[in-house]
Amino acid sequence: MTDKFKGLKIVLYYTGYIILGFSFLNLLPVAVALLYKDFNSALDFTLNFSISAIIAIGMMTYGAETKKIKNSINLRYGLTVASLTWIILTMLAAIPYMLSGHMLSYLDACFDVMSGFTTTGVFLLQDLDHISQALNFWRHLLTFVGGQGMVVLALSFFVKEMGSAYKFYVGEGKDIALMPNVKGTSQWIWKISMVYLAIGTLVLWISAMGLGLQPLSAFFHALYIFEAAWSTGGFAPNLQNVMYYHDFGFELIGMVFFIIGSFNFGLHFALIQGKRKEFFKNIEVISFTITSLLGTALAVFALKNAGVYSDGIALFRRVVYNVLSAHTTTGFGSIYARQFALEWGGLGITVMVIAMLIGGSACSTAGGIKGLRVGIIFKGIVSDIKKLVSGENSVKVVKYHHIKDLILDDAVFRSSAAVAILYLVMFAGGVIITTAYGYPLAESAFEVASVSGNVGLSIGIISAQMPTLMKWYYMMAMYLGRLEFISVLALIGLMFKGAKQWLRRY
Amino acid sequence: MVKTLLGLILSITLTNSPVNTINYLIEHSLTRDQQTVIIEGEILGEVLERGDNAWINVNDGTNAIGVYLRLDQTTELKVFGDYFNIGDKIRVVGVFERSCIEHGGEMDIHATSIQIIEPGRPIDHPVSSWKFVISIILMSIALFALYLKRHYFKKAEIKSEVN
Numbered sequence: 001m002t003d004k005f006k007g008l009k010i011v012l013y014y015t016g017y018i019i020l021g022f023s024f025l026n027l028l029p030v031a032v033a034l035l036y037k038d039f040n041s042a043l044d045f046t047l048n049f050s051i052s053a054i055i056a057i058g059m060m061t062y063g064a065e066t067k068k069i070k071n072s073i074n075l076r077y078g079l080t081v082a083s084l085t086w087i088i089l090t091m092l093a094a095i096p097y098m099l100s101g102h103m104l105s106y107l108d109a110c111f112d113v114m115s116g117f118t119t120t121g122v123f124l125l126q127d128l129d130h131i132s133q134a135l136n137f138w139r140h141l142l143t144f145v146g147g148q149g150m151v152v153l154a155l156s157f158f159v160k161e162m163g164s165a166y167k168f169y170v171g172e173g174k175d176i177a178l179m180p181n182v183k184g185t186s187q188w189i190w191k192i193s194m195v196y197l198a199i200g201t202l203v204l205w206i207s208a209m210g211l212g213l214q215p216l217s218a219f220f221h222a223l224y225i226f227e228a229a230w231s232t233g234g235f236a237p238n239l240q241n242v243m244y245y246h247d248f249g250f251e252l253i254g255m256v257f258f259i260i261g262s263f264n265f266g267l268h269f270a271l272i273q274g275k276r277k278e279f280f281k282n283i284e285v286i287s288f289t290i291t292s293l294l295g296t297a298l299a300v301f302a303l304k305n306a307g308v309y310s311d312g313i314a315l316f317r318r319v320v321y322n323v324l325s326a327h328t329t330t331g332f333g334s335i336y337a338r339q340f341a342l343e344w345g346g347l348g349i350t351v352m353v354i355a356m357l358i359g360g361s362a363c364s365t366a367g368g369i370k371g372l373r374v375g376i377i378f379k380g381i382v383s384d385i386k387k388l389v390s391g392e393n394s395v396k397v398v399k400y401h402h403i404k405d406l407i408l409d410d411a412v413f414r415s416s417a418a419v420a421i422l423y424l425v426m427f428a429g430g431v432i433i434t435t436a437y438g439y440p441l442a443e444s445a446f447e448v449a450s451v452s453g454n455v456g457l458s459i460g461i462i463s464a465q466m467p468t469l470m471k472w473y474y475m476m477a478m479y480l481g482r483l484e485f486i487s488v489l490a491l492i493g494l495m496f497k498g499a500k501q502w503l504r505r506y
Numbered sequence: 507m508v509k510t511l512l513g514l515i516l517s518i519t520l521t522n523s524p525v526n527t528i529n530y531l532i533e534h535s536l537t538r539d540q541q542t543v544i545i546e547g548e549i550l551g552e553v554l555e556r557g558d559n560a561w562i563n564v565n566d567g568t569n570a571i572g573v574y575l576r577l578d579q580t581t582e583l584k585v586f587g588d589y590f591n592i593g594d595k596i597r598v599v600g601v602f603e604r605s606c607i608e609h610g611g612e613m614d615i616h617a618t619s620i621q622i623i624e625p626g627r628p629i630d631h632p633v634s635s636w637k638f639v640i641s642i643i644l645m646s647i648a649l650f651a652l653y654l655k656r657h658y659f660k661k662a663e664i665k666s667e668v669n
Contacts, residue, residue, distance in 0.1 A: 038589070040631045043641045050644035057651040061658070099637070129550050129565055130629070132589045212555040238551065238563070239570045246554060246561045246572050248610055314611025336532050336569070336613060343535075 007077060007494060013063030014081040015088060016056045018151060022089055023052035028141060029096070033134035041134035044099040052092045079490035082151050083483055090114050093142055100135050102126050104464045107471055112139070114475045117146035118482035119365055121234025121331035121456020124464040124471075128239045133220060136237045140227040146482075147231025147261070147365030148193050192268050193230065200226035200257050207250050225250075229257040231365045234331020234456035241333045248317060254332060255321060262288075262328035262360030264372075266403045281401045284361045287375035288327070295355045296323045302347040319348075322457070327355040329367040331456020340459045341443055349442045349459075356449040356457070357427065367454025367481050369423050372402060373416040380413040422485050426477055427452045433473050434461065452477045529568035531602055535613065539604035543615065545571070546623065549593040553580045564598060573598050574609070575617035585626025595624035 026049035033042035093116075094109035103109040108124040115122050116139055123139075125131065204222035213221060221237060228235045238244040242251055260268075267285070270278040279285055299319050309315045318335050325332045340349065359368010383398045398408040406412070430448030435441055439461055446459040451474040462474070480488055525544045547566030554561040560577045563570050565587065587593030600617035603609075 036589075038631065039633050040637075043633065043637050046641045046645060047637070050641070050648040053648040054644065054651055057648075057655045060655065064658070129570065129587060130589055130592075132631075212560070213552055217552065239565065240563060240572070243572065243612065244551070244563055244570075246574075246609065246612065246614075309605055309611045311607065311611075314605060314607070317610040317612075318605070334612075338529075338532050339535075339613070342533070 007080075008498060009063035010066045010077045011063070011080050011084060011494070012059040013066035014077075015084050016059030016063065018081070018085045019052055019088060019092070020056035020060065022145075023049050023056060023092075025141060025145065026052065026096075029134040029138045032137045033132065036133050038132050038134060041096075041100070041132040044096040045134060045138070047099065048092065048095045051095060055088075055092070076490050076494060079487040080494045083487040083491040085151060086117060086479060086483065090117060093117070093138075096135060096138055097125070100131060102128075102131055102135070107468065108464055111471055111475055113142060114478050115456070116140075116142035116233065116235065118454045118478040119143050119147045119231045119233040119329070119367065119456075120451060120454045120478045121228070122451065122458055122462045122474075123235070124462070126464065128237075136224065137220070139235055140224040140233075140237075143231045143233030143235050144193075144197075144227040147233060148189055188269060189265050192265060192272070196230055196257070196260070197226060200230060200253075203253055204250070207247075207253055208245075211245055211247055211250060221245075225254050226257060229254045229330065229332070230261040232258055232261050232328050232330040232360060232367070232454075233365075234325070234333075236332065243334060243336075248313070251317060251321060251332075251334060255324065258328050258330040258332065259324065262330070262364055262366040264361040264363050264403075266363060267361070270403060278403065283375040283379075283400045283402050284371040287371040287378070288361065291355070291358055291371070291374070292324060292327055295327060295351050296320045299323045299344075299348050299351045302345055302351070303343070306343065306345055306348075308343045323351065323355055326352050326450075326455055326457055327358065327360070329356065329359045329453050329455045331450070333457055337458040337460040340446060340457070346442065349446055352457070353445050353449040356446075356453040356455045357423065359453045359455075369420045369453075373420055376400060376408060376412060376416040377420060379408055380416075383408070419484055423452060423481070426480060430473055430477055433470060437467050437470065448474075448477065452481050454478060454481050525597075527568040528564075528566050528571045531571070532569065532613065535602075535604040538602050541602055542599065542618070543602045544597060544599050545615065546595065546597045548587045548595050548626075549583055549585075550587045552586055553577075553583070564596065572609075572612065572614045573600065573617050573620075574614055575600075575620060579617065579620055582622060583620075587626065589629070590631075591628055592626050594622050594626040597621045597623050 026045045029045045030042050030049070033039070033045065090110050090113045093113045094106065097103050097109035097112055098106055102125050103112070104124070104126065112123045112125055114120075121143070201219075201222050204226055205219050208218035208221045209215060211218075224235070224237045225242075227233065234241075236242060236244065242254060245251070264282075264284055267278060267282055296319070299322075300315050303309055303319050304315060309318055321332075321334045324330075325334075335343075340352065344352070357369055358374050359370055360366020362370040362372040379398060379400055383396070387396070399405050400408050427445075427448055430452060431441070431444050434444035434448055439447075443459045443461060446457075447461040449455070450457050450459075451462075461470075523544055525546050526538070528545060528547070531538050531543060531545070545564060545566055547564040547570075550563045550565055550570065555577060558577050560575060560580050562573050562575065562580060562583065564573050583594055583596070585591050585594050597620065598615060598617050599619045600615040603612075603614050603616065605611045606614050606616075
């Protein structure tokens, strides 16, 4: 392979491969559209399939020489492929949105797709209650696939074609090894998700029929709610989100699945292997339990004191539900967006902001700083304080349990702290921009924490009418938050290098 | 019977009262709590039956809200809004609950009366001919490209294995 544009060719070849695989997903909403005799929507997705496939094949053809060096690809290229794939797929998956006539602009369509892929759940789509079944299917499919990861999906099928698989895998913010090889790990992630998909959809389907929905309609509602819950996405097929169903049982089932979905795939795998003790020893489970209990207790205290909710059931359904939805970065809302601003008060909003920023588990479908990092940072700080107080000179090894016993050294602490700081910087930047447009501080913090942590709850700022700069920033925050910075930094680095080489040449 | 009569009297009394938007009710939920209000909007989805009662969801263009009513009140509702239909537009007279004790703290309206003010109608989704033609052309190109890709890449693989 010649050195000229080598990096570009490698990146385009593999990005093309993933996009080609993804293009076939368009055939699912085509089938749904045909089921409803909705030929207009069927054409929208046929068009998207064709455009995606043509672009993918073009990219692969340009980088065809890459096949010869598939086992010696630099990590930088792997990370770049992951981040570039997300951008191009966002642009392509937005096409059916635009063709549906429910978007005010292409930027809004990209915003919604990015929100879906990153399992955020906010949207700018107009008149959600009148969109086609095929488009609703597409919205929830995107969030389901995005939750497990597009690259993970590609690796499950095409690992033979994608040498140096690990370098692509880590690019999507996942680093857990369930099996000795990446293909096995990717396939296990999908196996776990598909088993839950079958169980979850069935349980919700039965429940939805019990609510009075017609069997076919109940099936799609169940499928969508499961996909959004498991992926901690927070989309729902109707404007009222989970309030559409008016049922405690239905909310509860969804809640169970979004909590399970926010757990690390490594934990799921350990439990499948019969290692039940892992659940009680895992640092992420401990961290999530502590922060959830603290968060819900504080929010319940705030809302009870404010006299908003009087009885236990109401406090559970309207307060505990929303705090857990925020903490797991799901974004299902059992109250109206504006109720947060009008009723929750300073303490309630602060709890929500912190819960959204912490987020769920690493290597799960959840976003945020992640329980693992919070646990590591907390343990590291406690250990440092202990060392200072005791004045001991001896070096004490600090351990934590995450699937196995691990040593908490400086490098682990530093990398966790670095990601947490980057999150907080991104959050601060978003708050500055939002407040600069005149929005109140608490509401701005809520909205920016929601997009940075890939949550999807809204306090009422996000709308198609919000300033364009805010749309761009929120999209970037969702993207960076989901890929956890490193891959995107690799993409930016490669772009700068390429531009520098190009300038030197000409 | 008494309830129906009271509802009827109330709805006649409130006929000239101002219609509130759902977003207005949310924004002013403290002052409107447990007050009789009127909203007008399109019914969505399906009737969600709960024994002798039921839920319907009403969207007035600013937001959507759950309306709790007696099951027999839903019999006159014919068209529910979705992709294929604009639902019946109804006028709901009922008690607005900011945090309904009966329904787990939900913000809802307990209807005393409902009335169809504009019947629903189907939405036409004509298949655009340009979309059809472009789809056929692009699909042909995509399938041809997939065929070429299969052969080109297979050939290149054999060549690289030989080398």
